[in-house]
Amino acid sequence: MVTDYLLQIRTVQPTGPYHLIGSSFGGLLAQAIAARLRDQDEEVALLGVLDAYPGGVGRFVTSEERPPDTGTGPDGADERERAMPADMDAVRMGVDDRLRASMEKVVRNAAAFVPDHTPPPYPGDLLLFVATEDRPAQLPVPEAVDSWRPYIAGDITVHELPVGHYDMFQPEPAARIARAVTAALEVPADV
Known part of the structure; x- marks a missing residue:
């Protein structure tokens, strides 16, 4: 699946930098695609994951x-x-x-x-959005965040959203996600 998605992405954009964001199961795919791109010496400028975790993706x-x-x-x-x-x-x-x-x-x-699925190691940073309401009992927020640490070599920036897994794309949380992604994409001006 990762190979197929990567071929589709490269049809549209043959080289990086790439900006990848995935939600739920798509978050696991985005992370795996980012790892594959980095293995191919491509730049991944942003990897974002919305409420997806190794071993579980919310409440499928x-x-x-x-x-x-x-x-x-x-x-x-x-x-x-x-x-x-x-x-x-x-x-x-x-x-x-x-x-x-x-x-x-x-x-x-x-x-x-x-x-x-075991995520491949990814040498970059992760922008992680965590839905904090109605969480599965076996995956509280701290454990959800920590579940990524063995697979992410860079920093993990966490944004907690006070909504359920299936409400992340409602207007208010979606706006918060958009602001955080925009901030992560901004390039600081040279001083």
Whole structure:
């Protein structure tokens, strides 16, 4: 997957500097792509990860976590559909069943891949955004941040956001993320 993504990126931009940001499962991909680029002597000027961690990416819902289909609830939605995470609401609304099924399959496949993934070492810095609300009990904020330390040789700059994993792209947290990324991209003027 990393090789394919890297080929797609290099089709658009053959050489660095690269700016990579990924959210949830995409954060693990961004880190792995950044490591591969650095192995190829390319410059990665920014690596940002939004609420993704080695061994787990927030609260991906797998088929094991979803309740069995118990029929249609009072609001017309079946029980499994109502159990989908909040970020899948957009998938339920305004798209056909085939696309929704494909999106759900991607989420389940990513969830199955993550526990066995070991991030490659990355020699640069990491800009890490952590959703602090509704955290999984087994991954409190300090442990979530520390989970990256064995794989990041540079500094880890942490921005805690007082929202849940699936709310990071709501207007207020998204604006905070944008301000932090903009600040990280600013080049200091020579004095």
